[in-house]
Amino acid sequence: MIFRYDKGIKIIGSQLWLDAHRSVEFCCVSHAHLDHAKKHQRVVATPETLCFLKQRIGKTGSVKLNYEEPYEFDGCKITLFPAGHILGSAQTLVEVNGLRLLYSGDFNMGESAAAEPIKIPGSDILIMECTFGRPIYKFPSRKQIEEQLISFVERSIEDGFVPVVIGYVLGKSQEAMKILGDAGFEMRVHGSIARLAKTYEAFGIKLGKWDRYKKESLEGKVVVAPRTALKTRMLKNIARKRTVFLSGWAMHDGAKTRFGVDEAIPLSDHADFDGLLEYIRQVKPKKIYTTHGPRAFAVYLRQLGYNAEPLQPERQLELF
Numbered sequence: 001m002i003f004r005y006d007k008g009i010k011i012i013g014s015q016l017w018l019d020a021h022r023s024v025e026f027c028c029v030s031h032a033h034l035d036h037a038k039k040h041q042r043v044v045a046t047p048e049t050l051c052f053l054k055q056r057i058g059k060t061g062s063v064k065l066n067y068e069e070p071y072e073f074d075g076c077k078i079t080l081f082p083a084g085h086i087l088g089s090a091q092t093l094v095e096v097n098g099l100r101l102l103y104s105g106d107f108n109m110g111e112s113a114a115a116e117p118i119k120i121p122g123s124d125i126l127i128m129e130c131t132f133g134r135p136i137y138k139f140p141s142r143k144q145i146e147e148q149l150i151s152f153v154e155r156s157i158e159d160g161f162v163p164v165v166i167g168y169v170l171g172k173s174q175e176a177m178k179i180l181g182d183a184g185f186e187m188r189v190h191g192s193i194a195r196l197a198k199t200y201e202a203f204g205i206k207l208g209k210w211d212r213y214k215k216e217s218l219e220g221k222v223v224v225a226p227r228t229a230l231k232t233r234m235l236k237n238i239a240r241k242r243t244v245f246l247s248g249w250a251m252h253d254g255a256k257t258r259f260g261v262d263e264a265i266p267l268s269d270h271a272d273f274d275g276l277l278e279y280i281r282q283v284k285p286k287k288i289y290t291t292h293g294p295r296a297f298a299v300y301l302r303q304l305g306y307n308a309e310p311l312q313p314e315r316q317l318e319l320f
């Protein structure tokens with residue numbers, strides 16, 4: 001065994017942790033979503049992830065690592081590869097004594113408007129997320145989803161409503177901004193999203209014509225906000241609005257009610273079921289551990305002839 005799982009992945013015989021859920025001395029952080037990132041003494045991550053971490057959880061000791069530039073630590077060779085999930089997101093390949101372990105972090109196989117496209121290395125052992133690891137999760141094409149979003153915004157404006165796009169503060173919101181900005185819409189953005197959007201732009205991803213939301217006329221403009229803003233004065237003050245939530249969970253009929261919105265569009269920053277299987281075909285692992293999704297995914301994989309099991313013994317996250 002090359003690793004053990006103990007609130008994070010620990011490489012045995014070294015001080016290296018991957019996405020530890022508690023503070024440790026030395027940790028590779030796959031991306032800056034807070035279910036993966038904690039404050040550690042020293043963090044290895046991409047320059048983009050380090051920047052987001054500083055904004056979100058404060059300054060830490062750091063090792064800045066570009067994609068595909070190997071780094072040696074405590075007998076381990078660490079290489080980061082783009083994961084296609086959000087800007088700066090990485091898969092982590094650890095090589096110890098000729099054995100390769102790939103930790104996927106969160107990943108997306110398709111195109112993303114605002115993240116580097118995924119690049120998949122081969123590995124002997126694969127620890128992979130499987131958020132959408134059930135066959136019901138088959139997302140429409142990227143083009144269809146972008147058209148759905150643009151058409152929602154156009155229709156709302158035509159009908160005299162302010163379109164309000166709801167998405168997670170880091171990643172999803174900026175991706176929506178990129179799609180809408182490229183389509184020529186002017187946006188007003190919640191403060192928490194605006195701070196992170198500036199970092200996207202500092203790394204060269206131009207998001208179009210936008211400004212931080214202030215109380216002003218919103219005629220012809222699109223508002224971008226996180227879900228937490230639905231209950232705040234900012235959104236309550238907009239009398240005529242139509243809300244849309246962007247998430248892979250939009251595939252469920254109950255999503256609109258569950259998230260308290262008028263529309264839901266499955267713009268996902270995770271792979272869908274077929275994407276997860278394609279990922280495995282490209283990695284060609286001998287052993288698979290699944291995490292961040294339904295335990296049933298490991299059962300599907302075993303039925304397909306893979307040597308697979310869930311990483312954690314306890315119940316794993318499933319939103320529906």
Ligand SMILES: [Zn+2]
Pocket residue numbers: 031033085106
């Ligand atoms: Zn994530």
